[in-house]
Amino acid sequence: MLLQLKNVSKYYSLGSSTIKALDDISLEVAEGEFLSVMGPSGSGKSTFLQVASMLAEPTHGQIILKGTDVTDYDEIERAHLRNQEIGFVFQQFNLLARTSALDNVALPLVYARQSHSVQVERAKEMLDRVGLGDRLHNTPAQLSGGQQQRVAIARALVNNPSIIFADEPTGNLDSKSGKEIQNLLSELHRSGKTIIMVTHEENVAAIADRQIVFRDGKIISDSKKKKSKRSNNK
Amino acid sequence: MIGAIIALAIKSIMLNKVRSFLTMLGVIIGVGSVVMLTGIGTGLQSYISDQFAALGTNTLYVVPGNPFGEGGGFSNQEQAFIETTRPVLKRAYLDRILRNHREIFNSGTATAVGVAEARFGSTTKKATLYGVMPAYSQVQNTNTTTGRWFDKNEETNADRVVVLGPTVAEELFGKVDPINKQLKLNGQNYTVLGVLEEKGGSFGGPSFDSYIYVPLETLFQQFDATYIDSLIFEVRSQDQLVAATAAIENELLRDLEDDDFSVFDQTQLLNTINQILGALTAGLGGIAAISLVVGGIGIMNIMLVSVTERTREIGLRKALGATPRMILLQFLIEAALLSIIGGLIGLLVAFAGVQVIKNFFPATITLQAVMLAFGVSTAVGLIFGVAPARKAAKLSPIEALRYE
Numbered sequence: 075m076l077l078q079l080k081n082v083s084k085y086y087s088l089g090s091s092t093i094k095a096l097d098d099i100s101l102e103v104a105e106g107e108f109l110s111v112m113g114p115s116g117s118g119k120s121t122f123l124q125v126a127s128m129l130a131e132p133t134h135g136q137i138i139l140k141g142t143d144v145t146d147y148d149e150i151e152r153a154h155l156r157n158q159e160i161g162f163v164f165q166q167f168n169l170l171a172r173t174s175a176l177d178n179v180a181l182p183l184v185y186a187r188q189s190h191s192v193q194v195e196r197a198k199e200m201l202d203r204v205g206l207g208d209r210l211h212n213t214p215a216q217l218s219g220g221q222q223q224r225v226a227i228a229r230a231l232v233n234n235p236s237i238i239f240a241d242e243p244t245g246n247l248d249s250k251s252g253k254e255i256q257n258l259l260s261e262l263h264r265s266g267k268t269i270i271m272v273t274h275e276e277n278v279a280a281i282a283d284r285q286i287v288f289r290d291g292k293i294i295s296d297s298k299k300k301k302s303k304r305s306n307n308k
Numbered sequence: 309m310i311g312a313i314i315a316l317a318i319k320s321i322m323l324n325k326v327r328s329f330l331t332m333l334g335v336i337i338g339v340g341s342v343v344m345l346t347g348i349g350t351g352l353q354s355y356i357s358d359q360f361a362a363l364g365t366n367t368l369y370v371v372p373g374n375p376f377g378e379g380g381g382f383s384n385q386e387q388a389f390i391e392t393t394r395p396v397l398k399r400a401y402l403d404r405i406l407r408n409h410r411e412i413f414n415s416g417t418a419t420a421v422g423v424a425e426a427r428f429g430s431t432t433k434k435a436t437l438y439g440v441m442p443a444y445s446q447v448q449n450t451n452t453t454t455g456r457w458f459d460k461n462e463e464t465n466a467d468r469v470v471v472l473g474p475t476v477a478e479e480l481f482g483k484v485d486p487i488n489k490q491l492k493l494n495g496q497n498y499t500v501l502g503v504l505e506e507k508g509g510s511f512g513g514p515s516f517d518s519y520i521y522v523p524l525e526t527l528f529q530q531f532d533a534t535y536i537d538s539l540i541f542e543v544r545s546q547d548q549l550v551a552a553t554a555a556i557e558n559e560l561l562r563d564l565e566d567d568d569f570s571v572f573d574q575t576q577l578l579n580t581i582n583q584i585l586g587a588l589t590a591g592l593g594g595i596a597a598i599s600l601v602v603g604g605i606g607i608m609n610i611m612l613v614s615v616t617e618r619t620r621e622i623g624l625r626k627a628l629g630a631t632p633r634m635i636l637l638q639f640l641i642e643a644a645l646l647s648i649i650g651g652l653i654g655l656l657v658a659f660a661g662v663q664v665i666k667n668f669f670p671a672t673i674t675l676q677a678v679m680l681a682f683g684v685s686t687a688v689g690l691i692f693g694v695a696p697a698r699k700a701a702k703l704s705p706i707e708a709l710r711y712e
């Protein structure tokens with residue numbers, strides 16, 4: 075199993091009250107799976123993504139990545155883990171302003187201590203892969219929203235991570251660009267990438283091969299379990 | 309790794325040139341003023357040393373009273389004035405010392421000062437009269453460019469002859485050749501024997517160049533000069549200075565009290581002046597150094613604002629695998645680089661400034677001042693860069709990514 079969450083909770087305290095953003099979640103994600111995460115606003119989708127991607131630490135529970143318990147990793151180990159094993163795609167793209175597509179994509183390689191020539195070579199390769207081989211030196215301001223998100227996806231791929239986490243990747247895009255991004259993610263999935271994607275749009279969630287739904291910090295439905303239940307019933 | 313982070317830091321600096329320049333401004337001003345002000349101080353010092361060297365190094369001065377205080381600085385003005393107005397030095401002392409110590413002294417002169425209204429044609433000018441003996445030209449290395457000095461007979465006979473400093477010659481005679489012309493001093497005719505070479509000195513104020521040199525006897529008989537204000541001796545060689553000082557003291561103590569006179573040489577006077585100027589330079593440098601610290605605080609403030617502005621960027625970098633140490637290093641290097649670049653620009657400003665100042669005032673930039681200013685500005689960047697860099701390193705990636 076690629077990623078396992080065992081009885082994971084994440085609490086936030088606001089003054090005297092405690093918010094259970096994640097409430098005793100258990101989940102397994104297999105290699106090559108494309109998982110979509112749905113649920114109403116405030117149900118804990120983003121929190122789940124942050125905890126599963128090693129950006130935030132859980133309050134309770136265990137996180138096991140590629141068979142290793144990484145729950146108690148310190149900040150430096152987490153940084154290395156994110157750098158090597160995780161790719162991020164954000165709703166707001168989060169590209170460095172006034173910085174070329176090439177430099178944006180190369181950034182994870184800088185922190186991976188790769189040589190400059192490797193950085194350039196790998197970044198070019200990834201931009202080619204997302205169809206922006208002719209836009210290497212454009213800055214975000216010179217690119218459309220869809221193109222910016224493709225740069226972000228190239229950046230997420232550049233260190234060849236085990237899992238790509240995407241939080242509302244089409245949320246800031248018009249339907250045409252959104253469709254392009256969906257196609258790109260499907261294509262990555264077909265090539266064997268593991269993807270976990272938060273979305274509130276049914277049609278976007280449909281491109282994944284597994285859907286889970288959150289409510290009040292809990293998973294209230296998981297398409298994989300339904301299927302297996304159904305098959306058990308047969 | 310450090311190379312990659314330096315590259316990131318340089319990219320960040322280049323990305324926001326206006327902000328970078330504003331951050332550097334304090335350091336530019338700080339380094340510029342430190343280097344420029346110390347340049348003026350040291351320039352003044354070497355200028356004065358040169359002036360003294362031009363006057364000769366084996367010269368001894370005897371003046372009434374004690375112009376040097378115990379600590380080496382000039383003593384209480386009022387006291388010095390009272391003492392110098394008492395006529396203590398006599399021409400006879402000079403003659404006796406020279407006669408009794410031929411093996412030590414080459415020559416010597418007594419000097420006195422008066423004022424008179426000088427007139428040539430329609431030009432009049434209030435001039436300082438410097439009463440000297442013919443040996444003055446040798447003792448003080450002061451030669452004529454045209455004409456000649458007065459001789460021993462002219463001096464002892466109190467002849468009405470003068471030698472002009474180049475400035476006063478120019479002012480009174482303009483393009484006319486003054487030699488053998490009649491000059492009126494307080495209405496009486498004097499013959500100009502010679503014009504002196506330029507000595508320079510004292511920034512446009514009165515100087516040796518603007519004096520009218522008259523025979524000492526003439527000064528006493530024709531003008532209201534009443535006392536001799538110095539005896540100047542030329543010692544045969546520099547290593548006789550100590551013996552010469554002792555000889556003068558022995559002779560004078562036969563008639564005078566210990567406190568009535570002082571004997572000093574150029575080095576002593578120069579040391580005193582250098583001490584004062586050194587303190588002045590250090591003081592000016594110190595004041596300017598405060599502006600460097602202010603510049604450092606400027607860097608800190610703008611970097612702190614910049615960390616807040618760049619919160620999302622920092623969050624992103626952390627999400628992508630930057631450790632707190634890498635973020636810390638990037639911001640520290642940014643601050644240090646800004647400070648170093650600011651220091652370099654400040655140096656350029658100081659060099660340009662000194663070139664301009666040189667036209668009016670002696671100023672030189674020393675390597676020492678450059679290195680000090682540069683070292684201090686780099687240190688300032690590093691020290692004041694710590695707080696913003698730590699703030700950046702501590703940001704939580706989720707909070708930072710959420711930040712709008």
Ligand SMILES: Nc1ncnc2c1ncn2[C@@H]1O[C@H](COP(=O)(O)OP(=O)(O)O)[C@@H](O)[C@H]1O
Pocket residue numbers: 086087088093094095113114115116117118119120121122
């Ligand atoms: N940093 C935080 N501090 C306090 N409460 C938070 C924080 N982050 C999220 N929450 C709360 O946790 C709950 C889940 O939030 P989130 O995971 O962002 O939901 P979603 O992404 O599904 O909209 C919400 O009630 C939210 O207000």
Ligand SMILES: [Mg+2]
Pocket residue numbers: 119120
């Ligand atoms: Mg959310």
